[in-house]
Amino acid sequence: MSKNNIKVGLSNKEGQLGFLFTKGGLREGAGRKSIGATKKVSLTLSDEMWGKLEKHCTDHKLSRSEVIRNIIESYYS
Template sequence: MKHENVKLGIPDQEGQLRIMFSKGGPRAGAGRKGFGVTKKISLTLSQELWETLEQRSTSLNCSRSETVRDIIEAFFLHDSGDKDVQPNAD
């Protein structure tokens, strides 16, 4: 590695001194842009439903998260004109 390709830098965010390379590496604003808020949930389904979800994800060539998101969005788009969604009173 040539020495002119390496420099020391102070990150934009508070932190420690780091070695920075003149090409590549982390940059402010780089990477895939988010489109929503991420919240982790735990979901319990029957084995048959998990298998159906996996098959659907595979057939659509997308992740489980994308498949579940599409299902939820479709439900609310379809249901939004019928009635307001009320919390379960159980």
């Protein structure tokens, strides 16, 4: 794909940038649907615990976010 086929455009969502191709464009409601509010956190765990978390993610084909979200949701349910 040549660089002439891609444009950067402004989305309707608070000035977020999006990539536009020669066909189509930014569409309201397009893309992955939100499951809630996103907040960035920093988590400190031992190397052993990170290893267990990573193994669980690999074994179950889940992202770290999915695993941690599942742990928190099950704790508060």
